[in-house]
Amino acid sequence: MPRHPQNSPQHGPRPDADAPHASQRPSPLTAAPSPNSARSADPVLRLVELTRVHGSGATEVQALRGINLDLFPGELVAVMGPSGSGKSTLLTIAGGLDKPTSGSVIVEGTDITTTDRKSLAALRRRSIGYVFQDYNLIPALTAAENIALPRELDGISARKARAEALAALEEIGLTPLADRFPDEMSGGQQQRVALARALVGDRRLVLADEPTGALDSETGEAVLALLRSRCDAGAAGVLVTHEPRFAAWADRVVFLRDGSVVDQTLRSSADSLLTGQAADL
Ligand SMILES: Nc1ncnc2c1ncn2[C@@H]1O[C@H](COP(=O)(O)OP(=O)(O)OP(=O)(O)O)[C@@H](O)[C@H]1O
Secondary structure (H helix, E strand, O other): OOOOOOOOOOOOHHHHHOOHHHHHHHEEEEEEEOOOOOOOOOOEEEEEEEEEEEOOHHHOOOEEEEEEEOOOOOOOOEEEEEOOHHHHOOOOOOOOOOOOOOEEEEEEEEOOOOHHHHHHHHHHHHHHEOOOOOOOOOOOHHHHHHHHHHHHHHHOOOOHHHHHHHHHHHHHHHHHHOOOOOHOOOOHHHHHHHHHHHHOOOOOEEEEEEEOOOOOHHHHHHHHHHHHHHHHOOEEEEEEEEOOHOOOOEEEEEEEEOEEEEEEEEEEHHHHOOOOOOOOO
16 A cells, blocks of 8 residues: 555654644654665766756756756655746656756666667666656557557567456556547546556656646545556656645656756745645745
């Protein structure tokens, strides 16, 4: 079972109406790292002095300014910050979907900023699961086919890939939807299928860009529970979110502003987030 911030010994309760006052409970965001986050292990993801400049001349935007971040097995890190602070830019570069202007992105020991396109594509399929806010399922493929596709591209037999996809659907409670097309599913169902696609094949790095954006709160919690559960099983996850209650599932929260990390899980920040006082986030 995933550790829920409400019932985990390491995570304090969410800010429900009947919850104790923030000062009386441990903050989930400042709690000790997860037992799975083996700090002695090599990081799954390393961002080293990452910068990204979009455009040039008068339209130039410095989206990232020297970001450093290590993410270890078992860790789920939430990235928060105001609109335009660089969250999506950070995630797309970490996932190999965009290149930094300078700096390194090291995924399981490989610098993906210097690998050739073919190797990068293979590494992304093998090691990186990416969850988009708008699901990005292929409309012409069923749920099971969407999940199986990256595995088949990776050389797994169609039969094995389908078996894995069905197992993934069972894990997320969507077995009856295996043969449905995306337009025959609700937004929440599509997002869970997208998450299953990101997780299938034991990818060690899961990057999720506001995966709960279009979902009701109950479905959003279910998606977060899945992500948390995969991190508890040893993956490393990055979650971009505007929602403090979803960030409460994370081991650490990184706050971005104007392309720089301005804060990381300070108790005061975490508590004010959980009590809804961070008005500018
Ligand atoms: N392709 C692009 N071309 C030019 N500027 C860009 C591009 N992508 C992002 N930017 C700019 O880079 C900065 C960071 O954008 P980014 O989308 O990473 O922020 P964000 O924190 O994810 O914002 P939001 O919360 O609104 O999604 C912003 O000023 C944005 O306008």
